[in-house]
Amino acid sequence: xxxxxxxxxxxxxxxxxxxxxxxxxxxxxxxxxxxGWWKEDVKEVFNMDILYDMIxxxxxxxxxxxxxxxxxxxESELCLEARHLAFTRKMQYKKVVKLS
Numbered sequence: 001x002x003x004x005x006x007x008x009x010x011x012x013x014x015x016x017x018x019x020x021x022x023x024x025x026x027x028x029x030x031x032x033x034x035x036g037w038w039k040e041d042v043k044e045v046f047n048m049d050i051l052y053d054m055i056x057x058x059x060x061x062x063x064x065x066x067x068x069x070x071x072x073x074x075e076s077e078l079c080l081e082a083r084h085l086a087f088t089r090k091m092q093y094k095k096v097v098k099l100s
Contacts, residue, residue, distance in 0.1 A: 021060075
């Protein structure tokens with residue numbers, strides 16, 4: 001669609017990226033970015049794929065998350081969630097193991 005609308009006058013570069021590209025490997029969220037520049041007025045002087053890889057590498061050195069960074073519930077919150085799930089499934093809630 002974008003190429004159909006702008007392809008005659010614009011150079012278009014599509015990047016498919018993931019949140020792990022910015023150091024957040026604790027989640028997966030794919031995105032598509034389209035960079036466009038006028039064919040007549042702008043000239044690409046550096047390969048954008050190489051530039052993107054350089055930015056990803058530099059960013060990952062500064063930012064980093066893991067799945068455990070997103071899992072921060074206290075035991076009481078986990079018990080409430082488990083109790084609600086048991087109720088929903090018409091099961092008896094029984095606290096068995098302390099999580100630590």
